[in-house]
Amino acid sequence: MRFSVNTALTVALGLVASTDALKILMGNDDGFGSGNLRELYKLLLDAGHEVLVVAPARGQSGKGSTVIWAETANLTTPSQYDIIPAGAPAVGRDPNNDNIWYYDGTPAACTFVALDFVLPRYYPDWNQTPDLFVSGPNYGTNLGAFVMGLSGTVGATFAAVSRSIPGIATSASNKAVPYFNVTSASDPAVLAAKVSFEVVNEFIQNTPEGQEILPLGYGVNVNIPELVNNTMPPVVKTRITGNANTDVAVYNETTGLFTWDNIDPLAAGINAAYNGDISLPGETWVVAGGGVSVSLFTLDFTAPSNKYTELVFDKVENLTSGSPSMNTTVYSKRMVEERMRKRGAMLTGRDGGA
Known part of the structure; x- marks a missing residue:
């Protein structure tokens, strides 16, 4: 039975095992070989949960909620970090862990493949219904309303929430690292996973028996600042707007190609605050100050009930x-x-x- 705990999140990290095992589905957009993903996977397992990963065969950052399926039944090139050879099936298991799966599609597509192929065929006792979906931790933060539609880490979570599964997206500030290169307890991937675990575990521990972790249609976006030691940063309730960025297209005269940059000064449109508690600080500002931001979102994109909506x-x-x-x-x-x-x-x- 779950019971309520009030973990002191500002003290040194200590991993608290949950009191009730959950079925947790994980995904990301950095690929199934991500060091961040594998470290959080291990922590959730150590807490007594049943955990399954279905993540992209190769990096799929920036794909948002786009659902793009594999175009061939077999990999045409090796997977990320050469873990899976070319010619292998487009969906399959990691050779060293039967509960870690890859699929050669976008993050959202991986979520659906997990729910509609992997679970019913190989894990029938899950009944296609994980108790929780956890994405990430991503390499790099996903802050502001614009990246809510751009981030594959969030997109995979959107897909789960759309199927009535509580979803938590986590993003950190460290750089990409293959899971087999994470060899130290002080590795940034380990620290990012520990902070992610603390936040995810708090949601689990404070959910009474018989209650879903989140209401239908709700998701959580967690962003973690740079971590320099084994101390938990302050955790702050935030909103998605506020000091948030959006993109500009930057043209390279030499190559004839475009890339992106953040617009300066900040665009007013992306920071217009209509929904929720507008007194909350923006997640971008909080993370810049060294805090962990926890923002709630819903899949209800309907405009708020106000005079602007009436006039439109x-x-x-x-x-x-x-x-x-x-x-x-x-x-x-x-x-x-x-x-x-x-x-x-x-x-x-x-x-x-x-």
Whole structure:
């Protein structure tokens, strides 16, 4: 049975085992050989959880929530760090760990492959329904509203949350490292994993028995500053807007190619605050000051109920007022159910009624 604990997060890191084993699905956008990913995987295992990884066969940063499937049934080139040879199946197990899987697709595609292929075929007792999805820790932070649509780490989490699975995306400030090169307890990958574990574990430990870790449609975005020792930085409740960046296209006259940079000064559009508690500090500002940011998001992108929204809807009032001349179709619940019946049931678990 889970019980409530109030971990002192500002003291030296101490890993607290959870009181109830969960089924945790993990992913990322840095690839299944990521040192950050593997270190957090080990900590969650050590805490007594059943953990499964399904992550990209190679780095897929910047893909956001895009779902791109493998175009061939077999890898045309070796996977990340040459762990899997060319010619191997596009989806499969790590040769040294049966519970770590790769797929040659985007992070969001990996989430769906995990839920609809790996789990029902190889882990039927999961019933396609992990208790929690954890992504990362990413190499580099994912801060602000713009990267919420750009980050594959967040995109993999979006995919899980869209399937009614509580999701936590974690991102750190360290550089990329293969998991087999992480050999020291002071390695930045180890430190990033420990901080990520502390935040994830706090959510788990403070969830009463019988309650989901997050409400339906909710996700968490965690960002970790540079870590210089084994001390937990302060953890701060944040909002996604506030000192956040967006991109500009930078053209290279020599190569004829574009790359990105952050716009300066900060764009007002990306920092317009409408939703949630606008008194919270922005995650970008908090991480820059050495704190760990914890922001909540939902998949409900509907504009807030305010005067701006009313004025925008007023612009299409003539179209939305239900004019008899409009050829509108009323979609009843029965019609939707009939269409789903004809398609055939695909899902089991939380969204499939099984």
